[in-house]
Amino acid sequence: MRAIAVSEYGATPAPMNLPRPEPEPGEVLVRVIAAGLNPLDWKIAEGMLKDSLDVPFPLILGRDGAGVVEETGEGVTGLREGEQVYGCFAAVERGLGSFAEYAVVRADGAVARMPEGMIYTQAAAVPTASATALAMVEQARVDTGQTVLVVGATGGVGQSVVQLASRAGAKVIATARDDMAGTMRRLGADETVDHSAGDLNRQVLAVHSDGIDAVLDMVSDAGAAEHLAQLLRPGGTYVSTTWAVNPDAMEAKELRGVNFRNEPSAEQLHRLTDLIDSGALRVRVEREVPLEDAAGALAANRIGGARGKTVLRI
Ligand SMILES: NC(=O)c1ccc[n+]([C@@H]2O[C@H](COP(=O)([O-])OP(=O)(O)OC[C@H]3O[C@@H](n4cnc5c(N)ncnc54)[C@H](OP(=O)(O)O)[C@@H]3O)[C@@H](O)[C@H]2O)c1
Structure with a gap:
């Protein structure tokens, strides 16, 4: 073959x-x-x-x-x-x-x-990217009324994270260069920040001076994640697919840090099938x-x- x-x-x-x-x-x-x-x-x-x-x-x-x-x-x-x-x-x-x-x-x-x-x-x-997104949004316990930043939102995982976090009732801030800002909004983002246009913290804090509840990050290395974690309010959550957070150091700051690896399962695929069938998720x-x-x-x-x-x- x-x-x-x-x-x-x-x-x-x-x-x-x-x-x-x-x-x-x-x-x-x-x-x-x-x-x-x-x-x-x-x-x-x-x-x-x-x-x-x-x-x-x-x-x-x-x-x-x-x-x-x-x-x-x-x-x-x-x-x-x-x-x-x-x-x-x-x-x-x-x-x-x-x-x-x-x-x-x-x-x-x-x-x-x-x-x-x-x-x-x-x-x-669908399978790897959207199953990861599904599990990540759950790990982050994204809920109604929260404000969450999605870093790497324009990629395979990120586009599903944006849709699922928005569906969970959160206000979603998505990273996007200019060419993708409109697409991110159509997928459910309330705001976009441009990672090629300067410091993300400054851009987020300009609108959310009290900080945000969660960061769902598909991109950052340890240094960048530590910097972005400064956006979190006490009790906030940082989930990284690139294993960039130090959960102990975060706990000392009253934050929850999760280095996340998803093992796709039939159960996740069945749930994705339902979301896709109902039009709630687009890939x-x-x-x-x-x-x-x-x-x-x-x-x-x-x-x-x-x-x-x-x-x-x-
Ligand atoms: N742990 C797990 O279980 C798991 C599961 C799935 C994926 N992953 C990992 O998660 C990562 C993302 O996967 P993916 O499939 O979504 O990748 P992808 O489809 O290749 O997308 C990556 C996206 O990140 C954006 N990006 C790059 N640098 C950025 C920055 N500094 N700030 C904001 N956005 C940035 C890119 O856009 P620009 O190039 O325009 O910036 C691109 O749209 C990969 O490292 C993958 O291996 C882990």
């Missing part, structure tokens, strides 16, 4: 012809039709897991995908051949991922039937590219400037 893989950590991802995987007991084999791209994909290619997991090479990249169940492994009851599914189709420890014609997923893992009427390229854009596909152009798409995401999700057509 055609796949995008690396021959070693740090190598350029390349199209390869690799054996089609066999579903193990409890797994389904999915014929992948579209695969969503996440920063995690290039981070893994560069060696993010090298000290924590033994992986075989070539290592097929990618985790998000949408497609059709081709075959079910022994003991699978919940899913049937021919069903349209989406989810996280990576078995990194076996060198398998979603940037391929076929991928495997545990039937009791992060896989669900596709939302009604949704096309494959849209569904593939914006910025770019669709053929599988063979994955290396360029990964490099572009690494440089930055995402305005939505990139999806590979298999």
